[in-house]
Amino acid sequence: MIKSEFSSARDNKLMALNTDLVVIGGGLSGVCVAITAARENLKVVLIQDRPVLGGNASSEIRLWALGATSHMGNNNRWSREGGLINEILLDNLQRNKEGNPLIFDTILLEKIYEEKNITLLLNTAVYETIKIDDRKIKSVKAFCSQNSTTYNVAAPYFCDASGDGIVAFQSGASFRMGAETSDEFDEGFAPNIEDYGNLLGHSLYLYTKDLGKPVSYTAPSFAITNAEDLPRIKNYQLGDHGCKLWWVEYGGRLDTVHESEDIKLELWKVVYGIWDYVKNSGKYPEAENLTLEWVGTIPGKRESRRFEGDYILSQKDIVEQRDHYDAVAFGGWAMDLHPADGIYSKHNSCTQWHGKGVYSIPYRCYYSKDLDNLFLAGRIISASHVAFGSSRVMLTCAHGAQAVGKAAAICLEQNLSPRDLSQKENIEKLQLALNRDGQSIPRLDITDREDLAQLSHISASSTLVFNGFTPGEEWYTLKFGIAQLLPLNLNENYSFEFEVEAETDTTLEIQLKSSALCSHFTPDVVVDGKTFNLKKGKQKITFNTTEAQNIQHYSYCCILKNEKVKVRLSDERITGLMTVQNKVNKAVSNFGRQDPPKDIAVDSFEFWTPERRPGGKNLALTLNKPLPIFEVNNLLNGKVRPESNGNTNAWVAEIEDKTPQVRLKWEKPVTVKTVKLYFDCDFDHALETTLMGHPEDTIPFVVDEYKIKDGSGTILKEVKGNFQAINTLTLDSAISTDVLTFEFSKNDRNIPVSIFKISVFE
Template sequence: MIRSESIEKRSFPHIELTAGLIVTGGGLSGICCAITAARQGLKVVLVQDRSVLGGNASSEIRLWILGATSHMGNNNRWAREGGVIDEILVENMYRNPEGNPVILDSILLDKVIAEHNITLLLNTTVYEAEKQHNSITSLKAYCSQNQTEYHLKAPLFCDASGDGVVGFLAGAAFRMGAEPTEEFNELFAPTVAYGELLGHSLYFYTKDTGKSVRFVPPSFALMDITQIPKFRSFNSQEYGCKLWWIEYGGRMDTVHDTEKIKWELWKIVYGVWNHIKNSGNFPEADTLTLEWVGMIPGKRESRRFEGSYILKQQDVIEQRTHDDAVAFGGWSLDLHPSDGIYSAQPGCTQWHSKGIYQIPFRCLYSRNIDNLFLAGRIISASHVAFGSSRVMATSAYVSQASGMAAVLCTQLGCKPAALYENGQISTLQQLLTRSGQHIPGVLSKDEQDLVQQAAITASSELVLASLEEDTAPQPLDIAVAQMIPVNAGKLPSFSLHAYSDVPTTLQAEIRTCSRTGSYTPDTTIATFEFALQPGKNCIPLTTDAAIDDTQYVFILLHKNPLVKVSRSDKRITGILSVFNTINPAVSNYGKQVAPDGIGIDSFEFWCAQRRPAGQNIALRLEQPLQSFGPANIRNGLARPTTQPNAWVADLNDPEPSLTLAWTTPQQLKKLIFSFDTDFDHPMESVLMQHPENVMPLCVRDYAIFDDKGNKVYEKKGNYQTRNEIDFPETVITSCLTIKTAHPSTNTPAAIFEIRCFA
């Protein structure tokens, strides 16, 4: 028993922690930054002011994690983010395909506490920053649960707090609200009438109890639902972040007015539920109950901090290149009316670019606080560009670069800006690609990778002569295109079968993308028109046209419901079909038609379909495609770009294997494998139905043998993109043989990358 009668003034316990990096904010951005740094040996303190990790993705808010893939509603092929955020999404897909946000909480916590270099402080709020000159020396924080004060010291700090609490307290330059058009010549910069900020949202979940449930609204509920211009859009089936447009606060201070905004959102949510339950318009809601309402709102926009470079609309739309690129984005320019749910305007105005865009390192550190990294949605961006870079998967992706940059700064004994100013960006880029970060336009050139000196052979490699007709012909209810990687030069010839019950016409094209490395088929290089007769018709697609660069071509068949074309059940790495589909969730109506004068491109959308749909078109290639050789595993790319960039085995090979051979024995301590977990699949974390919990292209089982035939490692049931193998004892061998198994009878084994280290 503890008993005290002291009349002296008491104080809370005080703990001092010292680390190499202090990361403030435990959302996905802070998590990915901290894990990235910790895995490279840096001691990290991760400070989170909530009880759970995940920020807007957590069970407290329940927003789905999205980034460049944009619900598969844009032309960004193979664009899911890599590294730690990919690892999290793939893990969640495996453990939690149902999208339970509570399970995601546990996965995020699991990932953080597994890193022995991370000290995690939950329920801990930073309230003061101490400085010397232009550097932060320490932070003061307080934990509400253990009544303890923390004094956090480090040479480097990263603000991933969303509202930029560390940057604000330290005096870092920041902005709030929209810049005028003339400041950055951004033609899409919003007018005064359109508003200043994106607001907050707060969601609710429902549950069917199987019996009649009544609802008595609280006194603060919005009783006149007609105050909401779109009140007729509410229904009994949609809940959670599908109601993202329950948004408010864009005309307020989205930091200091958050509690006021929350109360207005509660008023709206309970008013909406009262309308659904008690208006009489939704009899199917009789057995539904309100299972959960958010206690804190999900924030979109507040402070944006200034770095050495400010990302702009032109960077996004024109896909401008930067020599210091460390990440990419691909969400649309997604701006919302500042009146939110009370606005008569659409809930958002989304304009897509033709492909993903680079994000430069200069956006990831403060321009006037010299040891402060920026992470997440607060990075250096204009209001317009922020409309794209703000989404969670993109925010987490750039934060991995901040974490790796902190490691490099520690190794070199320098401040963040010095990495750019002193020519260390290529080193940073190589560290990031080694950790699984894909940077558009950047090849991995790892001098320590022993695979670069190895002779590589394979038991087989796929030579693609055809995609067999193994399904019943399907009508061309929508236009479809088959993507095929083709080398520079004259185009090969293709052929396919079209079926019809009546005489009709099939129109076809061969297209490419005007921007190398993107996948918007906006350049037609050949057109065809075929008069079809009833029955089976052979369709030759032959042209003398040539292409200047190695890239994907689109074999495009226009819509005609009278025509049927067979599909192939074969799923092959780097081979994909796309469709001229509509996805209103991301403002995709088949074609983007941009008004003049806003600096946005007009183009068609050609999107992949979610499995089990989206089969490849059955066709034949006059010259078999030889793009899947074993040398691809060391070409510096670990996902499809202009080529598949993978070794793919022949599907008839009973035991596909790769062999790496050296002229002298090597002392091997570490291997890294990159497998195909379908970078086209967005893996939304909540509310979406996913067709499987393991991606069908992923190699599940493999074993590794040395030059004497000894098995040195075996993996069963793999589902992750990257496998990092640290041998407990050094393996001395002059060759390694990796024996794999095909994922299925319709999918050949594939490996994007192998790296070996002494």
């Protein structure tokens, strides 16, 4: 029993914590900072003001996490974010391919709880920041409403991933809120502020359920009664729920920090009013059996403060794909701005303009220029309003957050400030550490001098020499143009044989396309072409090129649209080779091509985008000369995905080889402690975390079973049931050997074994 007499005042329970890194905010960015740092042996305190992790991706809000793949609706081939966030996405796929947001919550919690170096404080809000001097933070104070405890958390480094930047704001860091004029960064896409507005608003979603019997609905008195007059009600389609209702948006004319509760109330009025309209207007009789299963209690917030680093990302970085000496992450979502009036706006729900390819994000965007120990992560990083329209999406944020976690570890080890690490003589260590974890920084070549595999002679039991795809039973009707991506040799001509079927006499045009630059996958150059006269029925045609591309790049063998013609497909799928279609994806403003206004400094081009499995099959074609594009030496070039310069970066075994092997041989024995293998997890497939389901729970290119043996044939490691892209295998004790043999098992008769990289460390 506890009995306490009257006291004039009492203090909350106070708990003081000292750690290496404090991360404020438990969205995907904060989670990735914390886990990355913890795996580098930093002690981390992760403070999250909600009961679950994930932020906008959590079950409280239920927005799917997206990034550079943009729902597979742009020209960014093999662009899904790598490293830790990819590990999380593959975990979610394996256990939650249906996209249940509650299960995604548990995956994030599990990831955090498995890290012994992380102290997680849920339901805990930071309310005060304490500084040592003007440029350095000492500690933060936070209160947990569930255990009535006040925490004072001190550390040498802090990372603000809180969305609104509570610690960065309280510490006095320079920030921006709203849109810049077009003059400041020479941004043609900067919005007309009076008309379009300053800020992107909040969104709040609903879920419905079919009960199989009529369900009545009476709206609360606060619900709007004029849903029919909402300019965007035309977007609603019966059955849409969850984040497909992203256009239910409001608040861009308000203070999205301090008026957030007012914005939420208005969104509640709108959501319940929309559902009243659906159920009771008589215009949706099919909704008779539907009930309202869930409505969000906190809105998903798009934009508030953006804090200034030593570099501010802007429109030209995205459109021109500028490379930076300190690149640590990449983005590829469209520059995606929304009218400030949201659901009440006369404008379209959003305006999206895509770049031709992915762009790199410099490390200088990830720390405050004013504080000596404050990192930034998530949507608050240093960017203009226009660039923020792209960099704000969750997977891009999480990808950059991994760089922050790794940077904090290097800073602590070497007693550096975040700015110190940005110096050219220091940044390569961060970039190397990130690339070892599969970060895939675009257009960055770094040699890993500690990787013993680089010193070995490498050989394989077989290597696929590609000269075409075996015909299957399926045919593709040319409702859209279709193209086979192939890394052809520079300055060479080729012959491509296809089998087609015409329902009547007609013509068919085939083009060989390439890209003007090696930095993107947009087929914006026509190299050669020919028009064929087809007779009704099946026939084979051969496209003989007379012009060759003069830039090292993937080529696109394009069969243009003709709905009267079918082309035969293959069931074979091979790493680094794929088809794309000149089709429409309205969800990301892809209408086959984009033609922006000339004065906004955005490119016009066609979209050639992939089809999701089980679609997306390759063309059954035959080449007149083989392509040596899968050599085993690719395993030593340091890259872990195909690149636009025409490199598949993969070793691929012959398709008939059921137990292929790779052998590393050294001139004299080396000491081996850790081995890393990088498998093909299909970086072109968007792994949306919720709502949308996926056709399989494991990416079919990933090798699920293999053995590693030393020179005497002793099995060092045996792996079964693998579904991850990166396998890091640490031996119980270091061994000395002059040979490592990797024996792989083939698990699909139409997919040969493939690997991107093998690394070996002492």
